[in-house]
Amino acid sequence: MAFARRFGALEFELAPISNVRPDGTLRPDDGSDDAVKVLKGNMGWHCDSTYMPVQAKGAVFTAHVVPATGGETGWADMRAAYDALAPDMRDRVEGLSAYHSLAYSQGKLGHAHAPGSAYSGYGMQVADPPLRPLVKTHPETGRKCLMVGRHAYRIPGMASDASEALLEDLVTQACQPPRTWQHRWTPGDAVIWDNRCLMHRALPWDMSEPRVMWHSRIAGDAKSEGVAG
Numbered sequence: 297m298a299f300a301r302r303f304g305a306l307e308f309e310l311a312p313i314s315n316v317r318p319d320g321t322l323r324p325d326d327g328s329d330d331a332v333k334v335l336k337g338n339m340g341w342h343c344d345s346t347y348m349p350v351q352a353k354g355a356v357f358t359a360h361v362v363p364a365t366g367g368e369t370g371w372a373d374m375r376a377a378y379d380a381l382a383p384d385m386r387d388r389v390e391g392l393s394a395y396h397s398l399a400y401s402q403g404k405l406g407h408a409h410a411p412g413s414a415y416s417g418y419g420m421q422v423a424d425p426p427l428r429p430l431v432k433t434h435p436e437t438g439r440k441c442l443m444v445g446r447h448a449y450r451i452p453g454m455a456s457d458a459s460e461a462l463l464e465d466l467v468t469q470a471c472q473p474p475r476t477w478q479h480r481w482t483p484g485d486a487v488i489w490d491n492r493c494l495m496h497r498a499l500p501w502d503m504s505e506p507r508v509m510w511h512s513r514i515a516g517d518a519k520s521e522g523v524a525g
């Protein structure tokens with residue numbers, strides 16, 4: 297948390313990203329546990345908190361218990377992804393926006409927030425999902441980045457099938473080598489990333505094995521990471 301604060305105020309201090317309950321038992325991987333549904337959701341490429349009024353600036357992520365295989369984290373560079381777009385696609389996405397919603401992305405996994413859930417509900421009950429441009433300008437470097445990912449849906453002005461297909465296609469094209477990096481965790485590792493120009497995802501692992509990670513989220517600047525940013 298102290299390290300994360302060097303980069304700005306925190307959106308939240310520390311959250312477990314874990315399939316282990318506080319009492320040490322494993323969460324069941326049988327569709328009954330909302331915290332597991334969030335872990336599975338995080339296996340889709342995304343930026344953090346794009347579904348909040350202000351998207352996150354970054355995060356510090358630390359590994360405490362890691363599975364024998366799998367459970368890596370991947371990142372993808374959305375500056376390079378924007379640069380790699382064909383000129384006609386660059387022109388096309390420049391004028392488009394999409395709504396971002398955690399209730400939408402988790403809804404695809406059958407996760408609807410209800411009282412008593414194993415997930416806190418953070419981000420699940422945003423009354424007005426933010427509308428964000430598909431092309432974001434990084435506030436420090438001025439570089440253009442593609443802003444898509446699993447929370448993005450419904451591009452105004454497009455039919456919903458076409459909108460879904462375009463958003464999915466952009467993510468698939470964007471998150472390819474040489475723009476991706478995969479980190480194999482060792483307990484004690486800490487990774488910090490810039491959430492304004494990178495997407496990330498978890499790789500699957502055998503959920504009969506524990507994976508315990510902690511996440512500190514650095515708040516974005518409302519001027520650049522707010523809905524008008």
Ligand SMILES: [Fe+2]
Nearest residue numbers: 338342343344
């Ligand atoms: Fe994330």
